[in-house]
Amino acid sequence: MSSSRRCHCARCRFRSILGPIILITVGLLFLAQYYTPYGFGELWPVILIVVGLWKVLQSFIPCEGHVGG
Amino acid sequence: MAYRRARGSLFTGILLIIFGGLFLAARLYPSLEIGHILFRYWPVILIIWGVTLLLERTVTQRPGEVRAPGPRGGEVLLLLAMLILAAGFIGWSAFWHRAPQWGISSNWMRKSASASQELQAVTVPAGSRIQIYTPAGDVTVHAASGDDLRVVAKITAYAWDDRGAERKLPQINVALTQQADGYKVQPNMGPQGGDAHVDLDVEVPMDVVINAQSGSGDVSISDVNGNVSVTTYNGDAELHNITGDVDITSRHGDTSVTSATGDVRLNGAGGEVELTDVGGNATIQGEFYGPIRLKNIEKTAHFTSSRTDLVAEQLTGHMETDSGSIEIADTGGAVKLATREKDVTLENIGGRIDLSDKHGDVDVRLSQTPHNPITLTNESGDITLTLPEDSSFTINAASHSGDIDSEFEGMSLSLQKTEHNGNLSGSYGNGGEVPIDLTTSYGTISLHKAM
Numbered sequence: 429m430s431s432s433r434r435c436h437c438a439r440c441r442f443r444s445i446l447g448p449i450i451l452i453t454v455g456l457l458f459l460a461q462y463y464t465p466y467g468f469g470e471l472w473p474v475i476l477i478v479v480g481l482w483k484v485l486q487s488f489i490p491c492e493g494h495v496g497g
Numbered sequence: 498m499a500y501r502r503a504r505g506s507l508f509t510g511i512l513l514i515i516f517g518g519l520f521l522a523a524r525l526y527p528s529l530e531i532g533h534i535l536f537r538y539w540p541v542i543l544i545i546w547g548v549t550l551l552l553e554r555t556v557t558q559r560p561g562e563v564r565a566p567g568p569r570g571g572e573v574l575l576l577l578a579m580l581i582l583a584a585g586f587i588g589w590s591a592f593w594h595r596a597p598q599w600g601i602s603s604n605w606m607r608k609s610a611s612a613s614q615e616l617q618a619v620t621v622p623a624g625s626r627i628q629i630y631t632p633a634g635d636v637t638v639h640a641a642s643g644d645d646l647r648v649v650a651k652i653t654a655y656a657w658d659d660r661g662a663e664r665k666l667p668q669i670n671v672a673l674t675q676q677a678d679g680y681k682v683q684p685n686m687g688p689q690g691g692d693a694h695v696d697l698d699v700e701v702p703m704d705v706v707i708n709a710q711s712g713s714g715d716v717s718i719s720d721v722n723g724n725v726s727v728t729t730y731n732g733d734a735e736l737h738n739i740t741g742d743v744d745i746t747s748r749h750g751d752t753s754v755t756s757a758t759g760d761v762r763l764n765g766a767g768g769e770v771e772l773t774d775v776g777g778n779a780t781i782q783g784e785f786y787g788p789i790r791l792k793n794i795e796k797t798a799h800f801t802s803s804r805t806d807l808v809a810e811q812l813t814g815h816m817e818t819d820s821g822s823i824e825i826a827d828t829g830g831a832v833k834l835a836t837r838e839k840d841v842t843l844e845n846i847g848g849r850i851d852l853s854d855k856h857g858d859v860d861v862r863l864s865q866t867p868h869n870p871i872t873l874t875n876e877s878g879d880i881t882l883t884l885p886e887d888s889s890f891t892i893n894a895a896s897h898s899g900d901i902d903s904e905f906e907g908m909s910l911s912l913q914k915t916e917h918n919g920n921l922s923g924s925y926g927n928g929g930e931v932p933i934d935l936t937t938s939y940g941t942i943s944l945h946k947a948m
Contacts, residue, residue, distance in 0.1 A: 470524040476517030483510025487553070 439491035446482055453478050508549040509575050516579045532587045610662035611653040616673050618645045623704035625679035632712040634694040640703045640720040648682050651696040669693050788819040805836040864947055867931050875937040883945040889926025894935035896942045903944040
């Protein structure tokens, strides 16, 4: 992971959006309890699904111009 | 490392989505047993793993990149982590399902303060609708003679320390508001909301319509002379002696209704269900992991779940089902049942029988000579049919990749067996107008004479 900081290929840039995505998801899940009958206690597996989708998408994004290991 | 670090593993992504979906489904539909699903479909994970390894080799690999030929350590670790998480999840759910029986509640570490509030009694005209709602706490409704509506509330506030609980307590109170068609009983949970239980004990006149709802707690209603509707999320519903229709929506708990003169409808999901002495129809729709017991339903019993579709007319006897079996005994009318992965036992059915099953054994026993058609279809399971000796019928039985045994023999019955199949056809007794159709694959068909 240390080398990806220097790399600007599409895949490495995509990799860096995981943090914000998780923050947004967690925020939405905690808000959900006020708008749906479900709260974070029910919906936490959504985080796994979001990370999984991110991983799947990542493997289809080209990494031309990748530098580093 | 001899190989380049591969980026973005497809398999780990798919694995996360699968397990995330499973956990989510299990949280939203508590009757779903993910342990069973994993136990049965774990080979699918191996297949997906293989397919993704192939895909990565051809589609997503970048030119010149060499990748380890087998599964990667990270993937193995993630799979193990997910399986451990699943085991933990199943254990955790099982624990909280049983926790109330051991006297453990989710507030066990919290401090509480409680008080009782008795509301001024009001007079309600007959036929009024009484709406009772508490977000958390038990609701008890009982009818008494007279025209008074009396509410006694027990309010319990929770906080991390005693002072917090005592400060919160006075902010919560129960209000009785008049509505166009009756009254509404509902607690005002105070500015901070939540974190409190309000148990409501309500005494109503006999002739009222009741709508009761508890977000988390039991609802029990007795002796009401009017229609009753109940919604529970995390608690049980117990209704007794209702002169009218009953409508119950449940999400997690058990349901019991004894003695209702009208129709009883139950929707949603939950655990045990017991309906006894229903004067009308009994309709159960949803995922209840059971056991489900119906006893003495005067009209028709309907039970619909993802696996089972049952209609039993005049179920004056009983029906009982759990995850692996279904048993119906003594009906005045027809039984129509489609299910799978359940052993089915039917006894003394008064009308026609229409049954289909898969991966379970079927056992039908009649002590009276049949007068209505019997159709039993099974896949990967046995069929056993027991009839009185003096029965007369026209039979057509076929077992694909299975055998047929018959204690009924006669000139006009022909039994053919080949290495893989069995066939029995013809008529028995005099007349023989009652058609019996039995079909199974990978199972034995047995015809017995009743003792």
